[in-house]
Amino acid sequence: MDKSRIYNWLIKHSTVIVTLGAIAAMASLIWPSTNYEEKSATSITQNNNSAQNTPSLVAKDNAKIEVGHIGDAHHHYGLGVDDAMKLAEKLAAEKGEEDARIIQSLQETIQALTRQNASQYDIQQALDMLAQGNTEKAEEIFEGAAAEAKRMGKEANVKEAEALRHLGSLAFLHDTQKAFNAYQRSTELDPDSQEGWNQLGHLYRRIGELENAENAYMTLLKLARTDQVGQAVAYGNLGLVYRTRGDLDQAAEYFEKSLAINRELGRKEGMASDYGNLGLVYYTRGDLDQAVGYWEKSLALFTEIGAKPQMAQVQSLLDNAQSEHSE
Structure with missing residues (x-):
């Protein structure tokens, strides 16, 4: 795939998937290991x-x-x-x-x-x-x-x-x-x-300031050593740092780690975000079919939990991918 087309596409849709995570309300601290949803993000640039x-x-x-x-x-x-x-x-x-x-x-x-x-x-x-x-x-x-x-x-x-x-x-x-x-x-x-x-x-x-961002997320990861949700959040955000740097292999590795934890915990919104991010990684690599596969999984999960803004964001990616495939 023409790299200039990928770049132009990313710029055009730079606000499409911005932080698809969500945080559930809780009775105590925002970061306890029990009752909250993720703060990890999917971002098309970002x-x-x-x-x-x-x-x-x-x-x-x-x-x-x-x-x-x-x-x-x-x-x-x-x-x-x-x-x-x-x-x-x-x-x-x-x-x-x-x-x-x-x-x-x-x-x-x-x-x-x-x-x-x-x-x-x-x-x-x-x-x-x-x-x-x-x-x-x-x-x-x-x-x-x-x-x-x-x-x-x-x-x-x-x-x-x-x-x-x-x-x-x-x-x-x-x-x-x-x-x-x-x-x-x-x-x-x-x-x-x-x-x-x-x-x-x-x-x-x-x-x-990607190095400082990485350090902050690494600090989060250390603090979350007994908190699986916090670990998933940290891994997802580290993936965003490495994707921004263009290190797609490392980005995918972090997104996969986040996905594995979210699967284990049954956190559908976290899984949906991770699938969305992995789709962006594969799209940037030029593997449109693999990207679409991940986005379809992401959309299915967001639909299941009724996350309408995220559904619209992922659907936009799929629509644009379909349009590009038909060109």
Whole structure:
């Protein structure tokens, strides 16, 4: 297959499959080894301790995922899990985001917003602004929560890190630098947070800092040594790094490792993402038939679980592949 055609096709469809993973709601931390779905991504393209070490961010502002402590299913202001998800979906849609990981993170951030101190912050105003697509007030509240925790001293590091991850979740939609600063600081305060390292890896990958992205995902992998879901997430994201580098053999190896774990756990959404990524690897290699085979498996699984945005993304790949095959 003509390499220039492959390149042009990849550029044309560079937003087709962006992070097809999803995160299920849970009662405790975002990264326990029990009740959550993956944050690994399918994407068609796709410090340290001082501010002076922060890289210059020159990148497209795409997007992210989240958080820390999740409370009960019902919250203040009448916002339960379903209502928070509807608001998250609306906000993401207004920002042009279809990434299920980002939407899930926003849901958790919105729920966390309703648990902030109502005597100190105007929560209802922040929710009303979010419904209009404006994240400014919500970001201000989490900035305040982080500052308040910081004043409490070292013992409040984890609480501050959680607030920063929520801030990063919102900023991920529109401000790479702000999101990067929030997640970077969160990993300094709470270095054992898998979510913090995972999101920092996504941001490094967004700005093209692939070595730093790989290091972040490797840190995630180490932290997930007893957590198979976390391992699958780390392997999937490492596959994205190597695919971006053009090392398709290594990328395929990582995607296969992720797929093996997801199969063992019966995680259909994770499997669907891995099949989608493997299809992209084989397409880039010029093996259209193998790519289509993987995409068909991906589509079948996404259809089975009713993941409509991902179904549309994979169907688009298949339609374009069919069109190309008929040329």
